[in-house]
Amino acid sequence: xxxxxxxxxxxxxxxxxxxxxxxxxxxxxxxxxxxxxxxxxxxxxxxxxxxxxxxxxxxxxxxxxxxxxxxxxxxxxxxxxxxxxxxxxxxxxxxxxxxxxxxxxxxxxxxxxxxxxxxxxxxxxxxxxxxxxxxxxxxxxxxxxxxxxxxxxxxxxxxxxxxxxxxxxxxxxxxxxxxxxxxxxxxxxxxxxxxxxxxxxxxxxxxxxxxxxxxxxxxxxxxxxxxxxxxxxxxxxxxxxxxxxxxxxxxxxxxxxxxxxxxxxxxxxxxxxxxxxxxxxxxxxxxxxxxxxxxxxxxxxxxxxxxxxxxxxxxxxxxxxxxxxxxxxxxxxxxxxxxxxxxxxxxxxxxxxxxxxxxxxxxxxxxxxxxxxxxxxxxxxxxxxxxxxxxxxxxxxxxxx
Amino acid sequence: xxxxxxxxxxxxxxxxxxxxxxxxxxxxxxxxxxxxxxxxxxxxxxxxxxxxxxxxxxxxxxxxxxxxxxxxxxxxxxxxxxxxxxxxxxxxxxxxxxxxxxxxxxxxxxxxxxxxxxxxxxxxxxxxxxxxxxxxxxxxxxxxxxxxxxxxxxxxxxxxxxxxxxxxxxxxxxxxxxxxxxxxxxxxxxxxxxxxxxxxxxxxxxxxxxxxxxxxxxxxxxxxxxxxxxxxxxxxxxxxxxxxxxxxxxxxxxxxxxxxxxxxxxxxxxxxxxxxxxxxxxxxxxxxxxxxxxxxxxxxxxxxxxxxxxxxxxxxxxxxxxxxxxxxxxxxxxxxxxxxxxxxxxxxxxxxxxxxxxxxxxxxxxxxxxxxxxxxxxxxxxxxxxxxxxxxxxxxxxxxxxxxxxxxxxxxxxxxxxxxxxxxxxxxxxxxxxxxxxxxxxxxxxxxxxxxxxxxxxxxxxxxxxxxxxxxxxxxxxxxxxxxxxxxxxxxxxxxxxxxxxxxxxxxxxxxxxxx
Numbered sequence: 001x002x003x004x005x006x007x008x009x010x011x012x013x014x015x016x017x018x019x020x021x022x023x024x025x026x027x028x029x030x031x032x033x034x035x036x037x038x039x040x041x042x043x044x045x046x047x048x049x050x051x052x053x054x055x056x057x058x059x060x061x062x063x064x065x066x067x068x069x070x071x072x073x074x075x076x077x078x079x080x081x082x083x084x085x086x087x088x089x090x091x092x093x094x095x096x097x098x099x100x101x102x103x104x105x106x107x108x109x110x111x112x113x114x115x116x117x118x119x120x121x122x123x124x125x126x127x128x129x130x131x132x133x134x135x136x137x138x139x140x141x142x143x144x145x146x147x148x149x150x151x152x153x154x155x156x157x158x159x160x161x162x163x164x165x166x167x168x169x170x171x172x173x174x175x176x177x178x179x180x181x182x183x184x185x186x187x188x189x190x191x192x193x194x195x196x197x198x199x200x201x202x203x204x205x206x207x208x209x210x211x212x213x214x215x216x217x218x219x220x221x222x223x224x225x226x227x228x229x230x231x232x233x234x235x236x237x238x239x240x241x242x243x244x245x246x247x248x249x250x251x252x253x254x255x256x257x258x259x260x261x262x263x264x265x266x267x268x269x270x271x272x273x274x275x276x277x278x279x280x281x282x283x284x285x286x287x288x289x290x291x292x293x294x295x296x297x298x299x300x301x302x303x304x305x306x307x308x309x310x311x312x313x314x315x316x317x318x319x320x321x322x323x324x325x326x327x328x329x330x331x332x333x334x335x336x337x338x339x340x341x342x343x344x345x346x347x348x349x350x351x352x353x354x355x356x357x358x359x360x361x362x363x364x365x366x367x368x369x370x371x372x373x374x375x376x377x378x379x380x381x382x383x384x385x386x387x388x389x390x391x392x393x394x395x396x397x398x399x400x401x
Numbered sequence: 402x403x404x405x406x407x408x409x410x411x412x413x414x415x416x417x418x419x420x421x422x423x424x425x426x427x428x429x430x431x432x433x434x435x436x437x438x439x440x441x442x443x444x445x446x447x448x449x450x451x452x453x454x455x456x457x458x459x460x461x462x463x464x465x466x467x468x469x470x471x472x473x474x475x476x477x478x479x480x481x482x483x484x485x486x487x488x489x490x491x492x493x494x495x496x497x498x499x500x501x502x503x504x505x506x507x508x509x510x511x512x513x514x515x516x517x518x519x520x521x522x523x524x525x526x527x528x529x530x531x532x533x534x535x536x537x538x539x540x541x542x543x544x545x546x547x548x549x550x551x552x553x554x555x556x557x558x559x560x561x562x563x564x565x566x567x568x569x570x571x572x573x574x575x576x577x578x579x580x581x582x583x584x585x586x587x588x589x590x591x592x593x594x595x596x597x598x599x600x601x602x603x604x605x606x607x608x609x610x611x612x613x614x615x616x617x618x619x620x621x622x623x624x625x626x627x628x629x630x631x632x633x634x635x636x637x638x639x640x641x642x643x644x645x646x647x648x649x650x651x652x653x654x655x656x657x658x659x660x661x662x663x664x665x666x667x668x669x670x671x672x673x674x675x676x677x678x679x680x681x682x683x684x685x686x687x688x689x690x691x692x693x694x695x696x697x698x699x700x701x702x703x704x705x706x707x708x709x710x711x712x713x714x715x716x717x718x719x720x721x722x723x724x725x726x727x728x729x730x731x732x733x734x735x736x737x738x739x740x741x742x743x744x745x746x747x748x749x750x751x752x753x754x755x756x757x758x759x760x761x762x763x764x765x766x767x768x769x770x771x772x773x774x775x776x777x778x779x780x781x782x783x784x785x786x787x788x789x790x791x792x793x794x795x796x797x798x799x800x801x802x803x804x805x806x807x808x809x810x811x812x813x814x815x816x817x818x819x820x821x822x823x824x825x826x827x828x829x830x831x832x833x834x835x836x837x838x839x840x841x842x843x844x845x846x847x848x849x850x851x852x853x854x855x856x857x858x859x860x861x862x863x864x865x866x867x868x869x870x871x872x873x874x875x876x877x878x879x880x881x882x883x884x885x886x887x888x889x890x891x892x893x894x895x896x897x898x899x900x901x902x903x904x905x906x907x908x909x910x911x912x913x914x915x916x917x
Contacts, residue, residue, distance in 0.1 A: 086706045108709035108875060140714050144705035285672055285707045290882060 018043040021068040022157050022215035030233050042069035045235035054238035058201050059339050061230030062163035065239055072156050073138050075126045077147035087141040087287055089270050091280040097122045100184045100196050104270045106288030111258035111267030114251055119186055131251045157215040162205030165229040167398035173225035179397040202246025204392050244335045245388035247306050254332040254346050269295055273304045303354035309343040309363050310378035312336050318363045328353040337387055344387045358382045408686045409435040410917045412677050414664050415693035417445020421647040422904030423691045423889040425476050428654035432917050436656055439663040444644035445850050457729040458639025463780050463794045465634040465899050472901030476650040482634035488748045489597035490827050494740030497597045504598055517592045525627055528577050531565045533628035536895035536902050539878050539910050540869035585623050586614040586756045595755045604753035604776045609725040609857025613763035614756050618864040633749055667703040673884035689916040691907055693890030695853040696872050707883050715873035723843030723855030724766050726800035728820055730793040731837040738828045746784040752777040766799040771816050802843040802854050813840055858897020859890055879907040885916045
């Protein structure tokens with residue numbers, strides 16, 4: 001054996017392949033599907049055991065999903081609020097310390113760069129969580145402001161605890177102080193453990209944030225407390241179904257983050273994604289404001305909307321037609337919703353379809369059954385409220401269920 | 402006493418020639434205009450400095466060789482200037498006199514390449530005239546469809562240039578398209594062989610730039626210089642009299658000019674300007690603010706939060722490393738350049754004996770260092786008379802903007818010694834006649850004028866920083882995003898030199914937008 005203490009080998013310094021998150025040892029032990037994918041360079045579960053079991057656990061029990069690969073940027077300093085307010089389309093000043101806000105940010109042409117959640121720890125202390133790598137952009141946006149930007153993506157771990165019994169688990173784990181958290185509240189429940197009442201399922205749920213070193217201990221603590229509450233570790237597929245039911249959009253799926261597009265015109269504005277309420281034209285300048293004002297005046301190019309379809313065949317990728325003849329859009333995320341028993345989807349339509357024109361819309365769904373393709377034309381109706389919505393998601397304090 | 406409030410239609414930041422041109426243009430259309438100049442004297446790059454500065458009548462820029470004729474006419478400038486020829490000096494005494502398209506030796510004989518030079522000059526002049534059509538209008542945006550009236554107008558303007566291009570004939574058109582982005586060195590050396598003639602053209606192409614004549618795109622900057630007829634003019638009485646002419650035009654038009662009035666901030670509310678606040682707290686309200694300082698400085702005055710992230714990033718990364726310095730000498734007696742007939746001492750003298758020489762002069766500046774053999778553009782404003790004191794005014798290429806450790810006294814002394822050594826080689830005995838000397842580095846020029854990097858043109862005239870990306874994409878149409886805020890200095894289209902078109906175009910754009 002040679003002495004390796006002097007210098008790390010290249011492989012140690014720059015690991016090849018996917019990087020395990022701190023929870024990987026537990027996930028590995030639970031996984032019978034052995035189905036993994038890459039997420040921002042990390043190993044992430046597609047399915048742990050069985051997608052359907054995991055989905056029903058989200059809606060009926062509780063689930064743990066490892067969100068550590070999320071990109072996390074800490075923005076601190078006297079100008080942090082001003083800097084973020086110039087970057088974000090919504091008024092960041094209205095997100096008080098101890099609150100989390102869903103937010104979007106645009107380039108100079110008003111095209112969405114990404115969406116994410118902004119955590120406000122204090123007056124001058126924020127963390128931005130998002131799907132896309134964003135350090136370069138955040139640094140550009142921070143230039144000229146008295147702020148410090150730290151990329152915490154690799155040092156902070158996150159667990160998403162979602163489902164009707166999620167609070168009961170926190171309580172039994174001794175974290176009952178989380179009872180006071182209203183949706184989108186954020187608090188340091190124990191030293192170094194921040195819990196936010198947020199999630200991607202539209203149900204009761206929490207996200208727990210800690211230093212990497214504290215991750216496994218917290219996992220075990222939740223797992224031990226969950227004995228009577230039906231906790232399941234889940235993968236991406238089950239979560240994706242839940243988020244479609246909740247009507248949440250996903251980057252790279254329902255819209256193309258502008259910095260990752262090469263072709264002209266593939267970006268979308270927040271208005272086109274249906275987030276006019278998150279664009280505050282009344283506050284001071286923010287990135288893309290002038291372009292968005294212009295678009296509001298000239299009219300949108302597309303509408304991203306929630307739709308319900310006839311039949312029960314999932315509509316992913318289906319083309320949409322007006323009067324069964326004119327192609328006017330396509331489904332970006334489609335699924336049969338087991339909980340609501342509806343055929344649901346998010347879809348992008350060319351304006352004015354999906355906006356002023358909502359009648360006589362049809363979807364062409366291709367169905368593959370044992371080597372035979374079948375084409376079904378089913379009616380489409382535009383929806384305004386989330387497909388899945390339950391009062392337990394908002395009840396404070398949450399009930400045990 | 403100072404916290405007073407005043408109202409104007411427009412405020413101009415910076416009393417350089419572009420600021421004064423913008424002001425006069427607006428005032429002549431009946432608007433009330435206030436020009437705010439930070440220093441105690443007007444002129445910017447033409448400025449002769451305050452009372453504390455030694456009295457040189459052309460302390461920074463010393464020539465009018467790109468003043469836009471339309472600007473001169475519209476402003477009614479009362480300029481008294483004489484036309485100059487150029488002499489490109491050779492170390493062996495075989496100097497070349499360049500007068501328009503003619504190239505002669507000192508004995509009056511034609512230069513061996515005189516015919517080729519005349520052909521080249523005619524061709525370049527034709528190209529330049531075509532391109533200069535672009536300089537009197539806001540660069541095209543082409544953002545709308547062709548039925549959009551604004552876009553249609555832009556297309557018609559471009560179509561005019563296209564027709565002009567076609568009108569040159571197939572051969573010339575092909576040559577134009579080939580030459581446009583090429584480097585000046587190859588074109589000169591191909592046709593003229595390398596020597597004082599090629600050197601002169603090379604030096605004119607790159608003066609003030611952060612590039613040598615072998616860099617792509619340098620022919621474009623030569624064409625820019627030739628855009629207004631290539632006639633060189635020296636104002637009688639030095640640039641001080643040119644400053645006075647601009648000031649006089651502004652005053653006649655009714656502009657209010659305030660010296661020693663540094664702007665602390667541009668007031669922005671609801672995404673539009675409301676005026677400016679001065680260092681002494683005075684607030685001046687205005688519907689439009691036209692800033693002749695660069696994009697970065699303008700952004701800083703208004704507050705970076707009013708600008709898009711991309712704009713701020715581009716402004717930060719604007720290429721503006723000044724390379725031109727200025728040497729002013731007060732002399733006990735008239736200098737005598739070897740082999741140069743007495744009358745030609747009144748010409749513009751160039752020390753750029755070859756294009757290679759110019760390229761080599763550029764090399765050290767890339768590393769923050771200073772060439773032992775710099776290029777010089779020399780004027781002897783009092784050469785017509787034997788009276789003393791005599792002065793020498795020289796634009797020095799290339800000097801670094803940020804030498805490692807900064808411009809220390811030791812470095813200045815060294816640089817000055819090197820320049821003097823070059824001068825001594827061409828004008829023996831000049832060193833002994835120096836009474837007083839002043840060397841202005843790009844850093845000094847930045848401090849005195851506020852031009853980013855002390856850059857002669859307020860920003861490199863590269864192919865990435867001209868037309869609808871000058872100074873930067875998103876600020877190229879004089880507009881800055883914030884309503885009523887405009888760029889009107891040399892950093893804006895068409896660019897640098899004592900030109901006036903940026904100021905004029907900016908003012909017209911503000912009027913067109915209905916900002917006033």
